[in-house]
Amino acid sequence: MNVSVTTEAQEQINSRITKCEIEGTIIEIEHDTDGCGCVVSGVARLMQRDQVPAKYETLHSNHERVLYIFNPQMKVFFDREMIIDYRNGRFQLKSANQMFNPRLKFVPLA
Template sequence: MKRWNACFMLEWDYETKAGDFPMKIAVTRTAQEKLKEKTAGKEGYLKLKYDTEGCGCVVSGVSALWLVDGVDSGDREISTEAGSIYIEKSKEVFFDESMTIDYSDQANCFQLKSPNQYLNPRMSFINKIS
């Protein structure tokens, strides 16, 4: 069954299930060091979040790294050199199959890249642990 998404006229195949395609996330050495620094002494899970809060339309979301207490049943685990990163299966469509998490010392922030584009050149790290 196919249906058009009114937000940006994308044809979506509802029979394709989230998690049907392989996803690879590489984490650069610089990003690994910064993640260790930011998570030192904290127990939690690293989540690559596609945040749409306050964006109006789901396609206007922004990616961010969240440190969270736990994972949800709808999250998918991606194994990386830096450990597991979780992503919401329902939001996978907004990411590329192959991505790299890097850290820019000049911009003082993380970056999410794919071979074809920057998905977020100024990606935030947010500690959501209570």
């Protein structure tokens, strides 16, 4: 899977990363199902991580120095080629075929 991160989105992500260095930052494209009642009703979000969980896979990305990961069990909910964009003050996760989340939440490390 590949994720293309627009210049605007890269700038916004870099400004929100809660580490001294951007180098080596891990961001999960998560399919969040908490409170949804069903895995099919999940919502995509970006989660900054301090380590890669076991069995997670990496995404190919144009955002240098940042590693994007995902849970392969959730692969069915995403497209092979995706775009993270930043428009009108909000992150968006989309592909050529669909909009996954027009109000993509970014969750930094606590």
